[in-house]
Amino acid sequence: MRRSERHQSPQLADALPRRLMRLWCQLLHVPYAEAQRRRQGEFLAGALFFILSIWLLTALFPIPNMPRPFGEFFVPMSLLGNALFLGAYLLNRRGWYGWAVGVTLIAFTLNTLFSVLLSAERDRLFFLNYLLVPIMLGIALLHLRHAFLFYVLIVASFLMPLLIYPAERAAIFNIMLFVALVGLISLVLIYHRNLVEQERQRQLSESEVRYRSLVEVCPDAIVVVSDGKFIFVNPAAVALFGAQSADELLGKSAITFIDPAFRRDVSESLLRPRDDHPVEQRIIRLDGTTRAVEVIGSAILYDGKRARQSVIRDITERQRAQQQALELTLEREKIKMLEQFISDTSHDLRTPIATLNASAYVFEKLSQKIAEASAQKDDESLVRTLSQLSERARSLQVTARRLARIVEGMFDMARLDGLTTFTLSRTDLNTVVARALESYFADAEQAGCALHFAPCEQRLPVFLNEVEFGRVVHNLVENALQYTPRGGQISVSTYAQSGAAIFEVRDTGIGIAADELPHIFERFYRTDKARSTHTGGAGLGLAIAKKIVEAHRGRIAVESQPERGTTFRVFLPIVATQELSSHKPAS
Structure with missing residues (x-):
């Protein structure tokens, strides 16, 4: 035997049972959607196929000396019975379950009766016991109404043996009573079965409706x-x-x-x-x-x-939210570490910066005195050298002051992050702004800018922490001085509008681009134009101002156009009891 044939033989042996099982499933297939009816139809199809197989084997391979139920009419009665059973099988396969059951029970009943009437055996009553077969089939396959009619027909069919065999009337009558009793019990069982089946079907239907509704929604x-x-x-x-x-x-x-x-x-x-x-x-x-x-x-x-x-x-959105939460947590940890770093280093940097600033000041003064002494001796080279050293000392002093402002801003930011509330007191906004502006008129004159202050004509009582809000005034005015060229105008005003006290700083400086406006209050953010200069701090001034304003339950807003200037407005709640008319001074 070839190797390929040896490999194919086990495969064919395994495939044969599967093919037989597939063939059996095809023979039992019935087109019923309801599960209960489909099971009954498959049972009926299997029973009919089994009966047809027995009849066919008996006809092809007759058993010697086997008594023939129909005597000399065995062949035609066998053909009639097979035809009825085959018809019932085909009706069931087509989906006509009721007709298939009816034909099956009629075939069984006729076979039993004709076996009694046509049999040559004397013990014809033996065949009447076969009536239990259609009775049991009726229990399994019929509804109550159909089963009742069927049992009436079976009992009525005993009239024919009673007329043909009057000598056996008593025995036949006893069988009739037995069959009637069995039928009555069967009807009770069918009725109870139907009640149980209906309740089960109702519960199943309700459960299916609930399940489907739940699945759909x-x-x-x-x-x-x-x-x-x-x-x-x-x-x-x-x-x-x-x-x-x-x-x-x-x-x-x-x-x-x-x-x-x-x-x-x-x-x-x-x-x-x-x-x-x-x-x-x-x-x-x-x-x-x-x-x-x-x-x-x-x-x-x-x-x-x-x-x-x-x-x-x-869970896409959930994973995205988890990722965002993780990133937010990491960002908070970074901010916390940065705040701690700023808080720690600000204290450590203040002393060397102050020393650097003082040394630069002393170095500058000594250079000036030496230069004055050298000028009396007409040593021009020494005077020129000392003048350069003095300029370097002033530059170093300016750098030290700038570094001090950056460190101070970092320290303020860290300090404000640790505060939850300020100690507020009732005061006049005009007075607070006027005090904070006193030192800036000389700075504005030195920078070549005109600084104007227009206070509100009436008091603007607000709750403020004067020291902290003074930082807001300082940061906004310094920002205006820093980015307003010589010859520019800086206007500071206070006024009441829509129940709010407003502090406004308007300049005619370089302005801010529209795409940078949403970011100017972020920490360490500096505009492109600010980065191109060597002045200013680390980008914390406006962030500090916003945090202080929000701690006063206020808000800060900005308007700007490049090359036309910028306007900052701080809105604070008024706490006055008297009514204040909306009044805004002319610019």
Whole structure:
């Protein structure tokens, strides 16, 4: 025997039982949608096929000396019985269950009666016992009303043996009573069975309606997969996979919708009867995009076939939120570390910066005195050298002051982050702003800018921490002086409007680009024009001002146009009891 033939033989041996089982399932197949009716139809088909097989084997291979129930009419009666049983089988296969049951019971009854009437045996009463077969079939296959009519016909059929065999009338009558009693008990059993079946069917129907309603409205996707293909999807699954209707998914391979990195895990999970906990996977939608999901499933029977039902929850947004929360936590930790660093280093840097500033000042004064002494001796080279040293000392002093402002701003920011509230007192906004501006008129004159202050004509009572709000005034005015060229105007005003006290700083400086306005209150942010200069701080002034204003339950706003100037407005709640008319001084 060839090697290929030896390999084929076990395969054929394994395939034969499967083919026989497939053939048997095809012979029993009936087109009934209801599960109970389908089971009854399959039972009837199996019984009829078994009876037809027995009749066929008996006709082809007759047993010697076997008594023939119909005597000399055995062949025609056998053909008639087979025809009736075959007709019942075909009716059942076509979906006419009631007709199939009726023909089957008529065939059994006629066979039993004709066996009694035509048999050559004297013990004809033996064949009447075969009436129990159609009676039991009636119990299994008929409804109550049909079973009652059938039993009436069976009892009435005994009239014929009573007329033909009057000598055996007593025995036949006893059998009639027995059959009637069996029929009565059968009717009671059928009635009880119907009640139980109706209640069970009602509960099953209600359960199915509840289940289907739950599945239809469930926000999670629910799918049923059999033989690797979708056989049911709920509306949430249609939306999850990016389909327009369920028809786009039904019948398609489920594994093609799984990200290749997860397909092995999915294949292994299909071998388990149920999942103990949800498993994270990634699916591929019809449009090619992917979604992170959480899947849990179990094996079920769906329309009589083995299948797997899975609940799929979209966790893409949850993962995104978790990632954002993680990033926010990390950002907070960075800010906390930065605040701690600023708080620690600000104290440590203040002393050397102050020393550097004082040394530069002393160096500058000594250089000036030496230069004056050298000028009396007409040593021009020494005077020129000392003049350069004096300029370097002044530059070093300016740099030291700038560094001191940066460190001071960092320290203030760290200090403000640690504060939750300020100690506020009722005061006049005009007075607070006027005191804070006193030192800036000389600075504005030195910078070549005109600084004007227009206070409100009436008091603006507000709750303020004068020291902290003074920093707001300082930061906004210094910002205006820093970015306003010589010859520019800086206007500071206070006024009441819509129940708020407003502090305004307007300049005619270089302005701020529109795309940079949303960021100017961020920490350490400096505009492109600010970065191109060597003045200014670390980008904390406006951030400090905003934090202080918000601690006063106020808000800060900005308007700006490049090359036309910038306006900052601080809005604070007025606490005065008298009414204040809206009054804004002319610019």
